[in-house]
Amino acid sequence: MLGKHINLTWLRTFEAAARHLNFTETAAELGLTQTAVSLHIRSLESRLGNRLFHRRARHLSLTEIGQAYVPTVRQSLSDISLTTASLFGTTTSRMVTLKAPISTCALWLAPRLPKFRAVHPDIELRLVSYIWTDTTGFDDVDVELRVGRGDWKDAASEKLSDETIVPICGVGLNSGASKIQGILTGPLIHVLGQEADWGRYFAAQDIAMPPGISGYFVDTMTAAIELAATGGGYAVVMSRLVEMANATIERVSVVGGEVSIPNGYYLMRPRSKRSKRPEVLLFEDWLFKEFSDES
Known part of the structure; x- marks a missing residue:
């Protein structure tokens, strides 16, 4: 039975521990000893009658009920902080x-x-x-x-x-039956720092990276998308970035399947x-x- 109020300090410790999944780092953040952190968590678990963490050698993880509890605790602590600031003022920026x-x-x-x-x-x-x-x-x-x-x-x-990457070009640029043949004619748009992405794409198609294709080098995927949209050639960019490029009007076409990348x-x-x-x-x-x- 939860007839008594739960100690707010225990909840703050639980929230930090759920974030770090490490009692040592939790203790450093809160300015406590690791022993104090463990005591707070054990006290809260005893009060709730449920284990909140799985404790294994060099590994800490939330139990299923611990995962379910975290969002409510976090929201409650936020509500207390924001209400306090609203009523009494605060010097801390929100x-x-x-x-x-x-x-x-x-x-x-x-x-x-x-x-x-x-x-x-x-x-x-x-x-x-x-x-x-x-x-x-x-x-x-x-x-x-x-x-x-x-x-x-x-x-x-x-x-x-x-993340995955997809090849794109401006709408209408690649209207032929073979999309890969269209890409092989170039130009290819390379993003500085991500030059290997074209190699990954061609490797996924079992095609050797074609030598001698003229192209461009830009420093952001935003620039690569813009260049492709205006007919500058073909680019490989993160799949999640393409949607907004076509948010108001379709400007680029995806001309190949997704390829996984290590990033x-x-x-x-x-x-x-x-x-x-x-x-x-x-x-x-x-x-x-x-x-x-x-x-």
Whole structure:
């Protein structure tokens, strides 16, 4: 029976532990000892009459009921924080700063942000884009998305998605019966840093990378899509970015099947000792859902 109130400190510890899945990192964030974190979790589990975590050697994971409990706890902690700020004022900004690749910002994130604002109109959003991954720190960034293999040395990361690429060209450019023959005539548009994608695409078709095809080199997938849309040639780009290119009018055609790539989207996990603000946690949860829905 839950006749007594549950200790709010236990819930804060549970939320942080569910995020880190590591009691040592949870203790560092909350300024507690690892023993205190374990005690908070055991006390909460005893109070609820259910185990919230599976504890194995060097591995911590949420139980099924723990997974179901996390969103409610997170939302409740956020509601308490936001209501407190509304009634009594706060010096803490309720702005979330998100950093992501420029093509992701323009073609995938920006069109979706109004959905988040519709649910959380009191949270301001600041979107910062970049072309090349910058590992100089997280001082001014609340949430960072990166595209890669998750092997960065500056911070831990959590995978959000697997990705595929598709070949595209401007509408009407490839009207012949053989799409692959059309691609082989070029020009090919290469994205700097992703030059291997064309090789992956041709390998998936059991075709050797054709030598001597003239082409272009651009620094973003946004530029590659624009160049392809205006008749500049063929590009291979992430499948999830093509939809927005055709949002208002069909500008590019997909001229081949999807091919898996080793890169995916990752949410960076800086090893900060500061507790994340509730609005940041809400935005991270929303990001996970957006990627999950598309999968």
